[in-house]
Amino acid sequence: MPDPLIFAMHIAYRIGVYGIAALSLNIEYGYTGLSNFGKAAFLMVGAYTAAIAVENGLHPAIALLLSVMVSGGTGLSASLFALKFREDYLAITMLAFAEIARLILRNFDDSIRALIKFITGVESSINIFGGVHGKVVRSFISIPGDYRLYNIAQLGLVYGLLAVSYLFVKLLSDSPYGRILRAIREDELASQTLGKKTWVYKMQSISLGSMLAGLAGALSAQFEGYISPESFQPHLTFAIWMMVILGGVGNNLGVLLGAALVESIEAAALFVKSFLRYLPLDPVNIQWIFVGTSIIIIVAFKPKGLLEERPIKTPAVEVARLGYTRG
């Protein structure tokens, strides 16, 4: 029996996943000012790790943990770029890095088989990543018989993890650690002069961001049930950037709002068709023209996003403020 609630839950799930991804970018760009345009690659690493792990019989919790760790590790290696480059070069490099990773993953199995044939002459049938055919992914939760309950459970999982991620990022930001990250964003040289080893923080920032991104990728993979390299193109990275910039750079609730907005616009495009029936307009085009224009407007008039970054609340700041008014 048709159940519109299930469709709504599907959209809600996607918002949850994008929310985690947007939070991950918020750590990297919102706080630390690192322009990570390779976000899609970390989602991809998380997704594929989860898929392979579950395929080999690992428990979902371990699969999730592995996804987070592997994408975090990938982020750690990628963070080396962040140490050397200024923002635009970093952006382009991360973009290139992500595409290289994606192309490698896509052609990995064929390449390995070709190499094995080269070295040993044996025709092997190694198939880890599925190449262009993609992989069917088994979901983490299994509630046969009650599809609604299954979806509710999935939503519970993703929003639970979203809440944990949110708390984590909030703790991170409203703390001296967060202050340092922002300091690096504002003026790296000054931070270094103050004795902060900025490279350590930068690496940590990207690693943490990548861990969250991997989490998002894994959750998405097990819910949708199918992944392929085509889903992780730069288009995905741009979408996440739009969410962060629209919602509010440096504001956690803001980026979640951004995620909800962008995803809702995409879902709405499915329904707008019935209103546009008499106009020869394709809602897909309208949707992206709308998003593109919004971005330009936001960048022009409200670059901090819809919800601006709030001043940090750490105990030290509180004390200083009190001290100042008293004195």
Place this chain on the structure above:
Amino acid sequence: MHPEILGKRNHLAVALAALLICVVVAAIVAGVAGYYIGHSGGYNTGYSEGYNRGRSEGLAAGAERAYREGYTAGYNIGYTYGLSNGTLNVAKALYMGLKDRIMREIVQVSAPNLPSKIKVGCLMALTGELGPMGVEIAKGAQLAVALVNRLGGVAGRPVELILEDTGTDPSKALTACKKLVEVDGVQVIVGPMASGEVMAIGSYVNERKVVLISPSATSPYITLNFPDDYVFRVVGSDTAQAKALVKLALDAGCKKIATLVLDNPYGVGIEDVVSSIIGDKLVVKVRYDPKKMDFRTELTQIKGAGVDGVIYVGYYEDGRIMFRQALELGLDNIKWFAAEGVYGDPMLVVPESAEFMNRAVVGTRPLPPLVSFYDEFLEEYETAFGVKPAAPYIEYCFDATLMLLEAIAKAGVYDGAAIKQKLMEVSSSFLGASGYKAFDKVGDQLMQIYSAWKVVKEAGVYKLIDIGVITP
């Protein structure tokens, strides 16, 4: 201390430390993963490979036997009719015209429990890489629905086709599918086109018991992943087509063969089968990205390899470019064998492409059988759209839609599970624009034969003609 001095010395240390951390982390992760994968992988791999192999061989043997029996039975009936009535047309008339069948099996059926409006969902790639093809293929479904409505509807009720765009994106296909099922309330879906999209929504339609027929997804992985369920296909798996292509090539005397395929499940699927059949005769394997639009170096490679045959898998847009560039580079003295993706009048629009095909290309496509209602379909299509069908698989989409409507009529209720049961029944006697559409137990086509085609030039005009049947 001056930041700069700190910086220089740090860099090396930084790099080394980071590298070490990476290596350690990677090693740990690799070790853990390797242990788990190796630990459970071996047995699992062996088991699943053995199971798959046994299953597919059993399926193939069963299918072959069924095909032979069906072929014999059909041949006998057809021969008898033809014999007793003298002409093929009369035989077709006795066998029920398409409209007659629709009237008898769909329109004039009594089904009091059906809703007042029959919805059919259609998931097609209308934008994205397969967009151009999807727009055309969707017309097959639109035509079928319009035809049935014109004749009276399903048990007298009007049919509504709800079309959603998948954007050639599996993720989007899933969202659109859920919208069709949960919001619009469809219980049957025609589409999607691409194998990846079908795999993305396979588990979902099985879960929600929604019947799905894809007119064009040919990947063997669909059978592997979704056996015995709600996912059906009216077109044969590409394993058969690959075998047909190889047969053509070997029969033509080719000793050194190259494959030139699209880098997607369609092309790669065929390449895999070709490779497993001809082994060392395959000297060059090239996969190309259709969006690249410039294939001269790939073609130069093939030329340089001294092959005498090329097995080619492409679509119209890249195919035209490929053939044009192949003509430029002088590859028309090699024999080309093309899969049905490049069969169609749009290929002849570019003069160099047509010329090249005329000189060097022989292709395969799913056999439009002698006895089918393709002519009726063609008539309807030209009346409705004013042009000849401009893409492959349109008639498959047409047939798929008709079968679904007939299954709904026979089921008497608008419910996926009931419709599925009736669908199997319907398929065993259904003869459509693309021939007999009997499903086997896993929802694939029971039999799929291929015909060979080529391009000829008559009075300065290029035409596609069929030149024979390839028996598997």
Place this chain on the structure above:
Amino acid sequence: MIGGPRMLPLDLPQIFFNSIITGSIFMLAAIGLSLSYSLSRFPNFTHAEYITLGGYLAYLLSEQLGIPLYIAFALSFLGSGLLSLASYTVVFKPLQDRGSPMIYLMVASIGLGLVVRHIIQQVWGASPLTIRVVWPRWTLGSITVTGLYIYLIAVTIVTAITLHMLLTRTIIGKCIRASSDNVELAFSSGINVSSISRFVWFIGGGLAGLSGFFMVAIANAIPLLGWRLLIPAFAVTILGGVGNFYGALIASYVIGVAENFSVIGLTALNLPTDLKMMVSFFVIVLVLLVKPEGIFTTFGGGSRA
């Protein structure tokens, strides 16, 4: 070795010729990007759409309106140039004047690119479109040459010479070089950087349009036409040095050769050839890691890494 790499006889002349074709297209696409990047100091992702528009204009004019190809050629240049100029004047310059940071400009250019691309897609549809012109064909030794390739090479040579003359012999050229080198200094020397920028954006966009024109003539027009060339264009820009005309000139052909030769290596190893896209990406990453100012700093033209 069993199943090993196949040493296929190489048709070197043909491959080199292919590389020249590829390199010429890259050059036309990349010059505008490199110059605008150095003048306005942000990587402009809308550049892809200047290429795409040029291609679609070529289709519109020659297929739909039946205008002869060389006029379509000029109009492609104009159309894309105007689009580029408009995007600078209406979007990027105002943002710059507001003090938008580089990344925001970049993101805005991605947004603008989305808008333009989807407008194009709305007007012409997403289906690939082909120009049906038949070119004369000749064979020189083992190389096949068509009239179109001669046209392309001629245009590239003329462009290169014209730009060289422009940059060295004219005042505008000197201003461009000065601004490219050090914008603040140029500004305080009295150079009207805004006018120079407008000029550069127009010319750069126009050239991009020409590269689209040729791409469509060689292959076909799809909405993502520009993106196919954008990545190599970035690779060329970075390899040659941002803002370095001569560097870009040489880099285009280097990358053209690299891409074509990588196909040889890939097919020899039985690997899929769309991995050749990786060449551009690798170039970008390696150059930025090793020598961010670009390999060709000896040729003057500036950049501030």
